Amino acid sequence: MSDSVARPSSASEARESKGFFGRIVQFLREVLLELKKVTYPTGPELLRFTIVVMVFVAFMMLLVTGLDFVFGKGAMWLFGGSPGK
Numbered sequence: 101m102s103d104s105v106a107r108p109s110s111a112s113e114a115r116e117s118k119g120f121f122g123r124i125v126q127f128l129r130e131v132l133l134e135l136k137k138v139t140y141p142t143g144p145e146l147l148r149f150t151i152v153v154m155v156f157v158a159f160m161m162l163l164v165t166g167l168d169f170v171f172g173k174g175a176m177w178l179f180g181g182s183p184g185k
Contacts, residue, residue, distance in 0.1 A: 118126065141149060
């Protein structure tokens with residue numbers, strides 16, 4: 101039978117052999133490599149995304165305001181009284 105002892109991979113061995121600051125430097129290198137893979141939106145895409153977000157936020161504000169008004173009126177009708185007392 102073959103010996104099936106689990107051996108740590110070379111990446112984990114390299115991670116363990118580096119010191120504290122070596123691991124920080126390695127992390128920063130990996131962050132920079134990942135940032136190179138990012139695709140940034142073009143100007144027109146950025147404008148379109150911004151408009152979509154602003155319209156959505158305005159819609160949600162109107163929805164929450166409307167629901168607040170309806171539930172406030174319902175609470176006043178149910179429990180009586182007038183607002184401000």
